[in-house]
Amino acid sequence: MSQTTKKALAQSLKKLMNTTSLAKITVNNIVNDCGVNRRTFYYHFQDIYALLEWIFKNEVAAVMAENKTYETWQQGFLRIFFYLSENRKMVLNTYNSIGRDQLETHLYSAVYNLVLDVVDEITEGMEVSEKEKEFVVNFYKVALVGLLLEWIRTSMTENPEQIVDNLNKLISGDTYKALLKCKVC
Numbered sequence: 001m002s003q004t005t006k007k008a009l010a011q012s013l014k015k016l017m018n019t020t021s022l023a024k025i026t027v028n029n030i031v032n033d034c035g036v037n038r039r040t041f042y043y044h045f046q047d048i049y050a051l052l053e054w055i056f057k058n059e060v061a062a063v064m065a066e067n068k069t070y071e072t073w074q075q076g077f078l079r080i081f082f083y084l085s086e087n088r089k090m091v092l093n094t095y096n097s098i099g100r101d102q103l104e105t106h107l108y109s110a111v112y113n114l115v116l117d118v119v120d121e122i123t124e125g126m127e128v129s130e131k132e133k134e135f136v137v138n139f140y141k142v143a144l145v146g147l148l149l150e151w152i153r154t155s156m157t158e159n160p161e162q163i164v165d166n167l168n169k170l171i172s173g174d175t176y177k178a179l180l181k182c183k184v185c
Contacts, residue, residue, distance in 0.1 A: 006044050008034050010055045017090040022097040052099050056106035068117035074164050076114050081160030095152050107145050115140045
């Protein structure tokens with residue numbers, strides 16, 4: 001029941017964000033739309049930003065669940081673009097509000113996990129220190145999230161498939177090469 005209630009509250013917030021700026025949405029708006037009382041909301045979430053954080057944490061991670069390998073990372077990254085695009089009004093509303101930190105935090109987290117899985121796969125059997133792996137993961141995390149944030153900043157107009165295709169042309173094989181260089185450092 002708890003997950004069902006959280007999902008219902010999330011759907012209400014997302015629905016409201018399609019027409020109202022985040023700063024103008026109240027807990028009362030959410031609970032009235034959802035059909036629960038304020039106590040129920042506060043039983044699950046500290047405030048609206050905690051609900052927003054829960055949405056991004058659960059939904060962004062879920063969209064890439066199957067695509068976190070060296071061969072499929074591009075699909076996982078593309079699925080993040082698709083999720084953001086499908087939730088365009090909510091994402092732009094969040095990006096242009098105080099809630100932007102929640103969006104950025106969860107994009108960084110999701111992309112970090114994606115890149116970490118790829119790097120772990122590549123380095124299997126290689127002698128690369130955790131510190132060197134961490135550096136490579138963080139480098140790609142910042143680059144990839146930077147692309148996502150720039151795409152959001154420019155109103156999500158560029159074709160996500162083209163962005164990922166260009167990215168793949170640019171860095172194809174470079175992660176492996178970087179890790180090989182670290183091996184000899």
